[in-house]
Amino acid sequence: MNENALVLKGIRKAFAGHVAVKDFSLEVPRQCIFGLLGPNGAGKTTTLRMIMDILGPDAGTIEILGQPANHAARDRIGYMPEERGLYPRMVLEEQLVFMAAIKGVPKRQALERLSPWLERLSLAEWRKRKTNELSKGMQQKAQFIATVLHQPDVLIVDEPMSGLDPVGMDVMREALIDMRRAGTTIVLSSHQMETVERLCDRVALIHRGEKILDGSVSEVKARHGKNTVALAFEGDGSFIETLPGVAKVTDFGQYLEVRLQDGTDPQPLLQEAVKRLKLRRFEIVEPSLHDIFVETVTGHGKEMA
Amino acid sequence: MSAKLWAVVKREYIERVRTKAFVIGTILGPIVMAALMIVPMLAARSKSKPLRIAVVDWTGELRGAVAQALLEVEDDGRKRFDVQPAATDSPEAAEAAYRKAVLDKSLDGYLSLPKDAVATAKASYYGRNVSNFTNLRTLERTVSGVLVTRRLTSAGLDPARVNDLTRSLDMKTIRLSEQGEREDEGAAMILAMVLLMILYVGILMWGQAVMTSVIEEKTSRVVEVMASGVPSTTLLLGKLLGVGSAGLTQFLVWALSLLAVSLASGSLGATDMPEVTPLVLASFVVFYLLGFFFYASLYASIGAAVNTVQEAQSFVFPVMLPIILAMVCWPAVMQSPDGPLAFTVSMIPGMSPVIMFLRIVVLTPPMWQMLLSIALLVLGILGVVWMAARVYRVGILMYGKRPTFPEIMRWVRRA
Numbered sequence: 001m002n003e004n005a006l007v008l009k010g011i012r013k014a015f016a017g018h019v020a021v022k023d024f025s026l027e028v029p030r031q032c033i034f035g036l037l038g039p040n041g042a043g044k045t046t047t048l049r050m051i052m053d054i055l056g057p058d059a060g061t062i063e064i065l066g067q068p069a070n071h072a073a074r075d076r077i078g079y080m081p082e083e084r085g086l087y088p089r090m091v092l093e094e095q096l097v098f099m100a101a102i103k104g105v106p107k108r109q110a111l112e113r114l115s116p117w118l119e120r121l122s123l124a125e126w127r128k129r130k131t132n133e134l135s136k137g138m139q140q141k142a143q144f145i146a147t148v149l150h151q152p153d154v155l156i157v158d159e160p161m162s163g164l165d166p167v168g169m170d171v172m173r174e175a176l177i178d179m180r181r182a183g184t185t186i187v188l189s190s191h192q193m194e195t196v197e198r199l200c201d202r203v204a205l206i207h208r209g210e211k212i213l214d215g216s217v218s219e220v221k222a223r224h225g226k227n228t229v230a231l232a233f234e235g236d237g238s239f240i241e242t243l244p245g246v247a248k249v250t251d252f253g254q255y256l257e258v259r260l261q262d263g264t265d266p267q268p269l270l271q272e273a274v275k276r277l278k279l280r281r282f283e284i285v286e287p288s289l290h291d292i293f294v295e296t297v298t299g300h301g302k303e304m305a
Numbered sequence: 306m307s308a309k310l311w312a313v314v315k316r317e318y319i320e321r322v323r324t325k326a327f328v329i330g331t332i333l334g335p336i337v338m339a340a341l342m343i344v345p346m347l348a349a350r351s352k353s354k355p356l357r358i359a360v361v362d363w364t365g366e367l368r369g370a371v372a373q374a375l376l377e378v379e380d381d382g383r384k385r386f387d388v389q390p391a392a393t394d395s396p397e398a399a400e401a402a403y404r405k406a407v408l409d410k411s412l413d414g415y416l417s418l419p420k421d422a423v424a425t426a427k428a429s430y431y432g433r434n435v436s437n438f439t440n441l442r443t444l445e446r447t448v449s450g451v452l453v454t455r456r457l458t459s460a461g462l463d464p465a466r467v468n469d470l471t472r473s474l475d476m477k478t479i480r481l482s483e484q485g486e487r488e489d490e491g492a493a494m495i496l497a498m499v500l501l502m503i504l505y506v507g508i509l510m511w512g513q514a515v516m517t518s519v520i521e522e523k524t525s526r527v528v529e530v531m532a533s534g535v536p537s538t539t540l541l542l543g544k545l546l547g548v549g550s551a552g553l554t555q556f557l558v559w560a561l562s563l564l565a566v567s568l569a570s571g572s573l574g575a576t577d578m579p580e581v582t583p584l585v586l587a588s589f590v591v592f593y594l595l596g597f598f599f600y601a602s603l604y605a606s607i608g609a610a611v612n613t614v615q616e617a618q619s620f621v622f623p624v625m626l627p628i629i630l631a632m633v634c635w636p637a638v639m640q641s642p643d644g645p646l647a648f649t650v651s652m653i654p655g656m657s658p659v660i661m662f663l664r665i666v667v668l669t670p671p672m673w674q675m676l677l678s679i680a681l682l683v684l685g686i687l688g689v690v691w692m693a694a695r696v697y698r699v700g701i702l703m704y705g706k707r708p709t710f711p712e713i714m715r716w717v718r719r720a
Contacts, residue, residue, distance in 0.1 A: 016715075049529075049533075049702075052532075052533040053533075053536075054529065054532045054533055054702065055702075071536065074533075074534075075534075077533075079530070079533040079534075080530075081529040081530060081533065083526040083529050084526060085522075085525050085526030085527030085528065085529060085530055086525065086527055086530075087316075087320075087522075087525065087527055088521075088525050089320070090316075090320070098312060098316050099530070099534070101308065101309075101312035102309050102312050102313065102531070102534040102535050103534055104308055104309070143530075146530070
C-alpha cells in the first residue's frame, strides 16, 4: 500500500490575469493530520478545489490514495469547503442522507451512521427540522456530519473551527482526533495557528501560489532555531524593543515574545529585564507557528518586492 | 443510471413537487380549465331576459310587421325580444317618451324606422347598451327580413318563393385524416391553441425553475459541496431530469382531469369535444421534454453565470427570443401548415417544439418531417447541453460581478 494519501506533482492553475498556484508539489502521508497554511489568497482553496476536480489544473498530476485521481478515488474523500452550504429548505435528516447518497452510501446505511453523529454533536433533536431553522454553529456541525457520513479515507476540511463556540470546538477537535486514530488522513486548512499547532503532525505553508515551507511541526520549529525568549512580568516592557540584538517583539501586554537576531546571546536581555521589571518568567522557547507564519510570509513578501 | 445521478434527480423532483406553488398549480390548473369550458356552456344556457324594446315607426305602416317578426324570434323556446305595445300619439311624442324610458331603465332601447325605411333600408337603434352584438345582429337581420319581404311584395314577387330559391349555403367542415373523418366546428383549432399555450408556458416556466434552482444553490453556497461530490455534467443532467419530470407530472395530472372532464361533459350530451389522438398526446410529451431540455439548459447556464434572479433578467430575453418568434409565427403556420414557412420554422431547433407540435395538431405532416424535426432538435439540445455544462462548471463558483456575454463565451472555450 502506498504510504501517501495525497500526492500533488507540479500543479499549476492560472485564472484570467494571474497565476493562483504555480508548480505546487505536496505529499500528504497517510493517517496524519496535515495543516495547510497560508495567507488569504495564497492559493489554498484553489489547490483543494483541484484535488476535488471542481477546477481542472492547467498542468501537473494528482494522486489520491496511491492511484491517479478519478471519480471513484474522490468518493473516498470528504470535503468541507470554506464556503459552507446546505440546502436551506431540506429537512436535516434528508439532507444528510442525500449528501451520503451522492457519495454512494445507501439510505439505510446512512441512517444507521447518522444517529451516533447527531448524538455526539448534540443535533439529535433537530433531526426532523429544516436546515434553515438551525443556528450557524449547528449548520456548521451538520455540514461536518455531511462530510464524514460516507466514512472517507481522506478528510479535507477548510477552517473546521470557524463559527463554533468553545464547546463546539472541543467536540470538533475530539472528532478529528478520533478519526485520525481510526485511520483517516486529515488535511486541515486554517488561519487559527493555535489549532494547527496543537492538532497537526505536519504543515505546509503556501504563499502566492508557491510552497515555501513543508515538514513536521517539530522540524519546522527546529529549523527556525531556539532564539525566541518568552517573558512574563509586571511593569512597562516597552524598552525591550530598543535593546541591541532584538529582531522583533510580539507584545501581549503582560507577556512578551522576543525574537533575537541570529547568534545573539540572551543574557544581556535577562540582566536588563531583571533590573527594570518585576519578572515572573524568562524562558528560551521554540518559536510559535504563528510567528513562523508571520515571519515567513512577511519576509517572503519583502524579498519579492 | 448512476447512483449519483439518481440521487440528484430524486432530490430535485421531490423538492419541486413539495412546494406550495406546485400543489396549488396542479390542483388549480384543472379547475381553471374546467371553469373555462363549463362557464360559457352555462352562460349560453341561461340566456338573459328578453330585450325590452319599442318601435318608433315614421312610415306609419311597418310597425305591425316588425313587431310581429321580432316577437317570433325565439332562442331555446324563449323570446329574445319583448316589444312594447304601439304608441297612440305621434312618432315625435313616442320617441321622446321612449328616450326617457330608456334613460330611466324601464326600456332597454328603441328602434327608429325612418320614413323611407323600405327604399333606403335604413334604421336606427337607440339603447343604453349597444355592445350586445348577438341581440343587435338578430334585431338587424329580423328587421331587414321584414323590409325585404315588403320590397319583394311591392315588386310583385312571392317572398316565400324567393326565400326558397335564394337559400344560402350550409357548409360543414369535415377533417379528413388517416384515422377517418369527423366533423369539426372549430374545436380542433381551440384545442390546438390551448395545448400550444400550455406547451409554450410549460417550457418556459419549468426552464425558469431550473434557473432558479441553480441560483439558489449558488446563493446557499451548497454548490461547492455538490461539485466536489458530483461531476458538473451529472449535476446539470440531474437537475434537468428532476425538474422536467416535475413539470411532466403536473401535465399528466392536468391531462387526466381534462380527460375526466371531457368524459363527464360527453355523458352530459356535449358531443363536440375534439378527440385528442394518441399522436397528439405523444407529440405533446415529446416536444415538451425536448423543448424543456433545450431551454432549461440555456436557463441553467444563465443561472450559473449570475448571482441573483434580477441579474438573470437581461440574459433571459435573448434566450427566449426563438420561442417567442415561433409563437409570432403561429397564425401563419395555422393558415398554411404545409407551406414553406411552416416547414422551415418547424425544423429550427429553438422554434420547432411549438411549431412542429402545432403542425401535428392541425394537419399531420409527413413522418419524415416529424422525424427530421426531432432529430435536428436533439442535435440542437446536444450542442446547447454541451455549452451549458461548460458555462455551468465555470459559473457556479463565480461570485461577485455579473459576467458579460464575451466573458461567458470565454468560459465555454476554456472550460
